[in-house]
Amino acid sequence: MIDAGKAYNTANRQFVNGIQELAQQSAKDDVIESSLNKFAENLQEMINYHTFIMARFQRPSSAHLRNGIAVHRDLRKFKEAKKQFDKVSEEKEAALSKNAQAPRNKQHEVEEATSILVATRKCFRHIVLDYVLQINVLQSKRRSEILKSMLSFMYAHLTFFHQGYDLFSELQPLMKQLTGQLDQLVIDSAKERKDMEMKHSTIQHKDFSNDDTKLEYNVDAENGIVMEGYLFKRASNTLTKCSLSLTAFSLQAVDNPTVVVEDLRLCTVKHCEDIERRFCFEVVSPTKSCMMQADSEKLRQAWIKAVQNSIATAFRDKAEDAEMMDGKSSTSTCSLESAGEVKERSLKGESALQRVMGIGGNSTCCDCGQPEPRWASINLGITLCIQCSGIHRSLGVHFSKVRSLTLDTWEPELLKLMCELGNGVINQIYEARREELGARKPQPGDPRHEVEAYIKAKYVERRFVQRRSEDETRQKVLSLRQQDKRLSGSSEARSGPSASTASASSGERTVTSASLHISEPQEECSGKGLVVSCEPQQPTLGLQLFWASFCRSLPDMAEALAHGAAVNWTNANEQNRTPLMMAVHGGSLVACEFLLQNSASVNQQDNLGRGPLHHATILGHTGQVCLFLKRGANQNAADVKNQTPLSIAVEAANADIVTLLRLAKMNEEMRESEGLYSQSGDETYQDIFQDFSQMASNDPDKLDRSYQDKSRFP
Structure with a gap:
């Protein structure tokens, strides 16, 4: 045992x-x-x-x-x-x-x-x-x-x-x-x-003719590889994994550590249509030519675009390094230059950095205080360090839209928006109660999880925004209404009887009795310049955003959005108009851009069936028309009188707006005819719209047009 x-x-x-x-x-x-x-x-x-x-x-x-x-x-x-x-x-x-x-x-x-x-x-x-x-x-x-x-x-x-x-x-x-x-x-x-059985059943009936690999061009990749995928290398006729590296500015084979192209700055890329094989493109350098073949036309276009972007980035970084070596960096300024100067420097990003950094408080990160931030949140109007920019990206574009101050191209209206706000203005709104609640603001070098928790509390939960009572909201709305009344009165006194029919330039503010009906509580009705209804209106955050947009007060607009105002709020007393339409009537291109960056609908219509593009066309605001067309406004939409923006512009004989509308329509038709792999637009179209954007932002007097009869568009 x-x-x-x-x-x-x-x-x-x-x-x-x-x-x-x-x-x-x-x-x-x-x-x-x-x-x-x-x-x-x-x-x-x-x-x-x-x-x-x-x-x-x-x-x-x-x-x-x-x-x-x-x-x-x-x-x-x-x-x-x-x-x-x-x-x-x-x-x-x-x-x-x-x-x-x-x-x-x-x-x-x-x-x-x-x-x-x-x-x-x-x-x-x-x-x-x-x-x-x-x-x-x-x-x-x-x-x-x-x-x-x-x-x-x-x-x-x-x-x-x-x-x-x-x-x-x-x-x-x-x-x-x-x-x-x-x-x-x-x-x-x-x-x-x-699930696997269902997938097997689905795969049996799936069409794999267009089953392309998804490729993404990531310029901010930490390892320097902005894009990678499989290509046939024509010389060996074998499937070789290739990657684009911005660190070495080269096209390299990953599986086999050989350099396909040593320096992209000396190369050019082109389609190969005169050979028997399909989907081929060629990277040509001074010493050799490298033939590559993708799996489909879509992948070929993606690779060609990635190589072109890498070549442009290589040249830009080289130029920036040379400027730093020569000590030629200019002093920061937030003043707007002429359209020609901005156009010449728009690709470098240096102008955007100088102007935005010249705003008070923008020289350090808005959330952690890191010096010399190189990123920005364009819908908030703040500058960010690289760590905070990554956290902002993780929040989603409905909270923050991140863009590089040095790598991205900046449109003039976006630059003006950044100069109108800034870290100081936004922190006064989003950190109003921080000290009261005893919350500690992150410092440079703090752990990422602490910074991330603070940023989420600040922008997602809006924990530090000062809560406002109904009386305070009423006072704010009345203050904006009084400001609007003073501006309207001074405009009418200055212009006389013809003020109601004079149009404004794209950068100026115009108030006309033909197009704007304003409700103001406890005021007597007056018939000059404004049609005012005497019915009182309940003050809301949406109403604050409504009048702040008309008064071109971006801080008040940002404050209303921070308190939870709906960006597409409609005013039932004003023909269901939205804040974006009021920004059009206020004549502010920057206010329109701010609302659009915060997800305002560019195609929402009022009771007369008119969208922001209709209102901008009626008022002759060429810069706003250009902005709305770039943001995807539907120029074929007709109002209750079956009038489109183009028919209104033709009837009003506004040559600039007619040109923009017809050019946009022609470009849209060209893109539809070219099909799936069409480019973003004709170069002539892009140049013309860029010129109009520059003039609207920096020299609005050049776009000043006058209407002879606004009474046709009540």
Whole structure:
């Protein structure tokens, strides 16, 4: 039995070793690894307990062996006592027989037989007592040793099973947890199997003719590889994985560490249409020509565009490095230059950096204070360091739209927007209650998770925005209305009777009785310049945004949005017009850009069926028309009188707006005719729109046009 127990323990140890090896092989799965290690540990404890039992059982066996020798001696004594008992019994029988045979007449024989019988009986009694004693001793020792051994064995098992019970009681919560996880795994496995069956069924009916690999051009990649994918290299006719590296400005093969093109700054890329193979393009350098083949036309266009962008980036970075070496960096300024100067420098990004950094507070990151930020959130109007810009990207474009101040091209209206706001203005809004709540603002070098938590609390939860009461909102709305009234009155007094028919340039503010109906509470109705309804209106955040857009007050607009105003809020008292339409009537190109960057709808219509493009066309705001067309406004939309922006501009004889609308329509038709792989637009179209944008932002007087009859568009 002891040998069998030892063999059992040996087999169990081998089993536990196998479990531990399996746990090591499952190191990638934390649940399986930790569970197997825990089970192996408990089973090893049970083996140790069982080994202890066998040791205790082996000790009584040795004692039994020693006791067996003593019992053997007692047994020998018993046998000797039995022999004496048998001998005395025979002698007693003989004495009884002799005593019975003694004659009565022989007195001396009778006395002799009687004395022998008495002595024999006495001896017999002593021998019987010794014999019985030996029998009792043997029986007592037998009973005590058996019970003692079995009792010790049973106590050992009691200890073994009690320790095992305690051990597995501690393991029971883990076993229950794993049971629940196992049930979930079974459910997930069944669901996954069902999904795979559905995918198999879907794949059987799927058309793989256009199943192209998705490629993304990432200029901010940390490893410098902005794009990678598979291309056929024509020389070897093998599938080679190629990547574009901005670090070395080269096109390299990843799987085989060879440089396909050493310096992209010396190269050009072009389509190859005169060869038999499809989807080919060629990267030409002064020393060699490298022919590449993509899997489809879409992938070829993506690779060509990526190479072209990398070449442009290489030249730009080279130029910036040269400027830094020569010490030719100019001082920062937020003044807007002429359209020609901005156009020449728009690709470098240096002009954007200088102007935006010239605004107060923009020289450090808005959220953590890191000096010399090189990124910006264009819908918030703030500058950011590279770490905070990454966090802003993770929030989503509905919270923050991030753009590089040095790598991206900046449109003039976007530059003006950045110069109108800035870190100081936005922090006054989004950090108004920070000190009151005792929140700590991150510092440069703080852990990313702390900075991320602060930014989410600031912009997503808007925890630090000052909560405003209804009375404060009413006062703010009345203040904006009074400001609007003063501006309207001064405009009418200055212009006289013709003010209601004079149009404004794209950068000026125009208020006309023909196109604007304003509700102002507790004011008498007046008929000059403005048509004012006397019905009071409940002050809301949407109403604040509505009038702030008309007054061209970007801080008040940003404040209203921070408090939760809907950017597409409609004013039922003003023909369901939106803040974007009011920004058009206010004549502010920057206010329109701010609303568009914050997801304002460029095609939402009022009760007359007119969208922002209609209103800008009616008012003759050429810059706003150009902006809305660039932002995707539908120029084919007709109002309730079935008039489109083009028909309105033609009737008003506004040559600039007619030119823009017709050019945009022609470009749209060209793109539709070219199909899926058409470029973003004709170069002539892009140049003309860029010129109009520059003039609208920097020299609006050049776009000043006058309407002769606005009464046709009530």
